[in-house]
Amino acid sequence: MSVVLPGELVPAQHVNLKLGPGLQQEAASQVTATRAGILEHSANNSRWWVESNSRRYVPAPQEPVVGVITGRLGEGWRVDIGSAHNASLDALAFEGASRRNRPNLKVGSLIYARVSLAHKDMEPELECFDAQTRKAEGFGELKGGFLVRCSLRMSRNLLDPNHFLLPLLGSRFPLDAAVGVNGRVWISAKEPKQTIAAARCIEGADPDGGGMDQLALKMFLDSLDF
């Protein structure tokens, strides 16, 4: 595990080098870091990236996000996903949607969607289905439940199957969750108390907030009443 700071040279070398967030190639074979964080690379040294934490989301294609509808836009909606610009979501980008049968979303509704287009000169675009299969695959409107805001690192952690938090919560009570990598997590449990407990655990485990580890969080969860 090595920490890099912006401007630092990174020993990334490979015939088929791919650079992820936080790295930039300057001269022919010179790679420098542009973000502070932990330098990571894939097993065969071909992919390199910097793992860091931030709060502001920058959209990237194929990432799942949780958004809030903020208004209508022609045939679709404007969606706030926490990025610099509002994203647009087409009314036809849903499973089974057609010109006649379109989903009924109101201003303020929550949706779970995938970023289908992210380009620095264009508004991001979202879709609520898989463009190939035209199946929802879990995307769509999120009804009920509650929205928790956390750091981007925390939301990536939650998507990691090896992370302890969601399995731990799941072992105590049944829980639905939709994790967006834009630092928004939707959770829904049967009892409001359980939802509150889950929300407080996410805040507690957030490296940018409580920063509790597995043991501390277990104790914290035991102290809650649900």
Place this chain on the structure above:
Amino acid sequence: MSSRIEILNDGGFRSDGRRQYELREMTFDMAEQAGADGSASVAHGLTQVRVSVFGPREAKMRSQTIHDRANINVEVGIAPFSTGDRRKRSKGDKRILEFASTIKSTFEPVIQTALYPRSQIDIFVHVLQQDGGVLQACINATTLALANAGVPLLDFVCAVTGGVHAAAPMLDLTTLEENDLPHVTVAVMPRTGRVTLVSMETRLHVDRFEEILRLAGQAGGVIHKEMRAVVRERTKGLVDAMGAGVRTSDFAEDAMVADS
């Protein structure tokens, strides 16, 4: 600053000859200004306020539209000649801004704003003469002006000022009394008797506050009666003018915004 004037003398009279719980003479005039959609002019003793209402209409600034209800815009102007010492207050004066935002938030839940999405209701308040109880007069005048404009209201809002002099509560204070006494402005919604606005800026013991709050609640009912009579009169006049002479009495009843 101790008083040179006796606020309440041994005979139980105040400096202007009123009793403790006596209100000043109230004058309510509706629809004086032809250009506005609704207007009213209210006087409590020497305090005089005029309100004109425009709307619901399209918002002047698009950024101010709210997608599911009407936006209420309140502007307050205080005439420089309204007080003893002639003083011009600028529009950006924080006291005036607070005054406007108090009126705005008082009426926001009373007006059925959800009926007019993406529109704006403008309320212009002009204080012409000040002799205590300015907020009270502004609120009463706004209620009447809104009723006059035909803006749907859930209830009247009736405001009154109360103060305490040496453990003796009194109502409807003049400037002279306001300067010397702790005072509270209370606005009630007469239908339920609930309090929608309480505003106090001077030090007062909790027990005294309790007393004055209850008293003001009752006084609000009295003011409501007067205001209702004026609205009734005005509605009757309008209905008569429409030529519906025969059914005047029950029609006027139906047109009432609220009933007891």
Place this chain on the structure above:
Amino acid sequence: MRPPSPSIPEKEFLFSTLEKSLRLDGRGLIEMRPLELTFGEELGHVDCTLGKTRVLAQVDAKMVRPLPERPFEGIISVHSEISPMASPEYESTGRPSDEEVALSRMLDKVIRRSDAVDREALCILAGQRVWHLRLTIHCLSDAGNLLDCACMAGMVALRHFRRPDVEVIGDEVTVHPPSSRAPVPLSLHHTPFSLTFALFAPSSSHTNISSQTAPITLLDPSLLEQRLASGTLSLALNAQRELCVVHKAGGVPLTPEEVLSAVNIAVQKAKELEKMVDARVREDWAMKKIEVR
């Protein structure tokens, strides 16, 4: 771009939990977030945090000529500003926002109009020299209930502040630096605390203001609660059961009994706060004295 208003699920969830008397951060309905006071090196420098809301207050004094209409009284001025730094809600354009007006008026009412500071005690030489106290409030972060946090910071800063001792012989004024004579605390008549309640209309019909059931009142609203509340009730009062400010404009109408029960809760809280603030200020002064010696 202002952040959009809370989403429908957030709104509905908050209302449903409030009906069960639960709060999202695990507090009771009339429980405040933990209050922390950090004093700076200088006297009259206080960093006040209420949960994640954070306000910095600073007092300084200088000698000036008194106002001609009040030759025996010192001058107190309060400067407050909400910068966009506190929260993305605030913008730095032109005219002051509603929140800013409400904050500066509340501070003015709590600190100046309530006569918290004995102004005559700030007089040095009648008509010639008085102290001018400047209280500056910096809002560093707004995570809900900025108003109470700012008032608290302001009042505590005044309690923490001590002005240099002065000696008047005839017409000559000598100011003793803190190294030769211990600075003297301000003479305060009382310490008002601002307490804000957020009001929520009962049951699902949160737009119906004429319903008969009692609304839900909760103390020290968080950001989400504050944004979703249908009205607030701000009280400022001291531990001696004296109300200094009552401000409730619009929102859910309350019966007089409901207002009074909120007042009674506030009385209790004010007593607790007074005790805590008093202890903290004393503690800090004790530490400072050792340093001086």
